[in-house]
Amino acid sequence: MPRVALGVAYDGSAWQGWQTQPHGISVQDTLEAALSRFVAQPAATICAGRTDTGVHALGQVVHLDTAALRRPESWVRGLNALLPDSIAVQWMRSVSDDFHARFSALSRSYVYVVRNARVRSPLVDRRVGWVYHDLELAPMQQAGARLVGEHDFSSFRSSQCQAASPVRTMQALSIEQKGEYFFFTFKANAFLHHMIRNIMGALLYIGQGRQEPSWIDALLAQRDRRLAAPTFAPHGLYLAAVEYPAVFGLPGSDPLEACFTHLGWVAGAQAVEPPMLPGRR
Structure with missing residues (x-):
């Protein structure tokens, strides 16, 4: 069965961590419910890192196996239409079956x-x-x-x-x-x-x-x-980036850059310029 990788961002304030819970108030439970509706079959995910209650993510990576065929843009926009405002898929990639969101991470x-x-x-x-x-x-x-x-x-x-x-x-x-x-x-x-x-x-x-x-x-x-x-x-804690071998072709980002991209309004509110990053002039 084909394997799909998704990049996911979320505000963890309203959720009791990533991992599935009996009461269903977790990011994993909510994402899998949306996935099941989107692919019209039960969907189970594996993540790169289990975040705690209240912890946010800018670059969480998950994978799932599914026979559903959709365009990458449809995966993003279709899933986001089914997700609450505090969770959003950022990208989708088709990956080989030897990719594992947790164990393949460098x-x-x-x-x-x-x-x-x-x-x-x-x-x-x-x-x-x-x-x-x-x-x-x-x-x-x-x-x-x-x-x-x-x-x-x-x-x-x-x-x-x-x-x-x-x-x-x-x-x-x-x-x-x-x-x-x-x-x-x-x-x-x-x-x-x-x-x-x-x-x-x-x-x-x-x-x-x-x-x-x-x-x-x-x-x-x-x-x-x-x-x-x-x-x-x-x-204030963010899972900002997960690095994988280049062979999988997944998007990469500098963790601090990712933080500024999503939270630029925080610094802007106080007229604070972001720190100088390597290569920035």
Whole structure:
């Protein structure tokens, strides 16, 4: 049966995560209901990464097997006509049957957008994280650099995590500031449950001066979640991009560029220019 890959974006505020739930209030349940109507048969999907309650996606990738024949544009517009405003298919590609949305992925990139201001803004509620204590960029950057590479991330792992191993490879971690907005970009082969949100808690402690950057080394060595900072809120966390081998021919994007494309109004509301990206002049 032919295999189809879809790029999906969603606002996670109203949904209890990606994964199907008994009550049906998840992104997967809603997408599969629309797919079943669109292809006129039951449809089951596999995703690149299961996002938590309240976490958003700009570049989620799913695949499904179906005998339905539709033009790519019909997949996008037809499905979006059946989906709520908070979920939208961005693209469709026909792929070979050896493609797997989860296991074929080379990396996953998340972007955490944090607004650092004394007073909260209702205009960006649930779209960005909010920290009212002053944040210093340099200490957070120094701490983030210590997380790059292969590590045992037990100190940043949820007690509910079901992964067989706590070892992951952080391929890149960058932090940029423009005005009152901080952009944290994480790229790894895979992530543990709540791993990014737990790392964010530690980085923000360091940015507030409550810990030194070297604290990250101690946390990695101690491998004890109880010694690290509290889990940061899901608001402002985006699954921004998933990278696959070029042979599959799927659209690719820079995660930070994807974030600006979808959230340009956030920066524009405060007259903040996006950070300089590689190749941008």
